[in-house]
Amino acid sequence: MKITPGSVRHWKHKGDKYMSGTFYNEYEVFSKRAPDKEFIHQFSLTAPNDEIAKVMAQENFLRREPVSDLWVVRREHILTLSEGKKHSLKRLDNKDYRNTKGYGYLRKKWRQYEQNPLDEKEIMGWAKE
């Protein structure tokens, strides 16, 4: 029987097996805009199975922007950090030797030898030569 607005008076969702039970799984959605781009997190969704999750991911989050690939992951399969553990992501400010900042003096040195320094901008630019 088709239910028309007005004919349904009492509806309880609590206890409804679709709404309250384990019918829906949680997924996290990642996509990339172009083949040479990184995957980025879009958002989460709920779906009853993996196939629908992929369709929903496209329908919910990728209706306009360019997209070349899609990952849909069950949330329970993602390893996360607790709030406390996130503090361990902060780095101490004594790691100059890991980046070019620690070698900043070379710029002055090369100038003495009348050479241009080969910095990040220069080296990455070689891709276009």
Next chain:
Amino acid sequence: MEAVTDMSESGKYEAFMKRIEDGDKIEMDDWMPDEYRTVLIKLISMHGISEIMGALPEKEWVPKAPGLGRKLGIMAKVQDEMGHGQLLLRVSEDLMKPLGRNRADIMDDLFEERLKFHNVFHMRTHTWADAGLIGWLVDGAAIITQTNMLGASYGPYARALKRICAEEVFHAQHGESIIMALAEGSPEQRKMLQDAIDRWWPSLLMFFGPESKDTTGSSKQDATIKYQIRTKTNEELRQSFLSKYVPRIHSLGLTIPDDTLRFDEATKKWEYRQPDWKEFKQIIGNEGPKSQDRLNLRRAAYENNAWVREALEA
């Protein structure tokens, strides 16, 4: 690291407020004060449900929209609104999980009238001009409240709003396009548009909520400002709406049904006739012209689509 878990409740609260003040974002599994969680659940559930309750009547304009282009445009908007509902309900569900609550509770709260939806979606739409006006001015008002929360301290909500606001830009222009066609149309079309403004003006003022809780007995604006979920008060948002839209309405040769409306150069504020806040309370208490019909539309939608869920389960 241990220091974080061993802290007393007041220590945790202070650390939490410090994080917010430093511009850090709170994530769903992070410690948060109960009040913060409750305020967010209320706000975001109401926001999410309003998107859905707004999309249901709007979809009724698809067959009535004049021409294929307009039908496709409004159909895309309806899909966006349902998508916004999906995003926001996800954010709410995650916040509710530790309390043992889920989407079923959100829907039951809606039907048992514990969860309200936006005043504008309790109103009747009469003509195609109403559909255009909703896109132009109701979505315009929604853009003002939503962009005000783009920097919200709760990360998942801020990220949802970023997606939503980007799509709202399309909705606003979709509405402007309908309005422009009517404003530049026949005298009958212009009258249709003017009638729509006259009908919707009080609802647009109400959209931002009362100036303070003294008006209607309750308001969550103080808590949302304290926790940096939003920055402006209801009245500041309403003032900003008036500044942006009154000149546009007038520029099209349309009038606003309030002869007291004026911008006071001394106070730099708009003066306007207050809408009937008693009526506002009735409307959001589901006693508006279309409140019960809209609730039944949602009930019927869930029932009529039961076969889809059953098929997916098989």
